[in-house]
Amino acid sequence: NAGVTQTPKFRVLKTGQSMTLLCAQDMNHEYMYWYRQDPGMGLRLIHYSVGEGTTAKGEVPDGYNVSRLKKQNFLLGLESAAPSQTSVYFCASRPGTSPLHFGNGTRLTVT
């Protein structure tokens, strides 16, 4: 059972480049989330989804877009990367009222 899988694990971008982070879960969970983790700031919610075809903004959505075309996948896009988006990105999922299941993260550096 793979759980929550994030692709890629590492990425280096130049300012202005775009990329998409993929999150896939095989647990049939309804809810999916994208967080970013920065030193001293804990985890901050970027966007989330309560089901296939739905997305909503979290605490720090600016500069990011998301899509949930299939229930098992949640994509996070950066249209024009900025150094401030250097971070570790975590995807998480959960069924109804249960704790979050996390992926192992994507370390993104924007130069």
Add this chain to the structure above:
Amino acid sequence: AQSVTQLGSHVSVSEGALVLLRCNYSSSVPPYLFWYVQYPNQGLQLLLKYTTGATLVKGINGFEAEFKKSETSFHLTKPSAHMSDAAEYFCAVSDWGAGNQFYFGTGTSLTVIP
């Protein structure tokens, strides 16, 4: 809105000593509370959770936490620290509201001194 405060971004304890990591929350509704642990270069793993019922919750690896409504606290403890407990610990609250959002504290890094 919910929020979580973790007192002490860094905590050091000797091996075999008591571990106490503090968490206070604010919530307008009865909260669901969680502790997660993060080992280097890994995602977060659930240590324990409080939803309803018994206020003393036992988790994995010998950790436990007590929900104290009057103090709005959910402190994490372990009687005897082990070297393998060195990690980052996050407290989180959820109110099962719109989007079922989780709100995380800023984390506490635990160092265990041999």
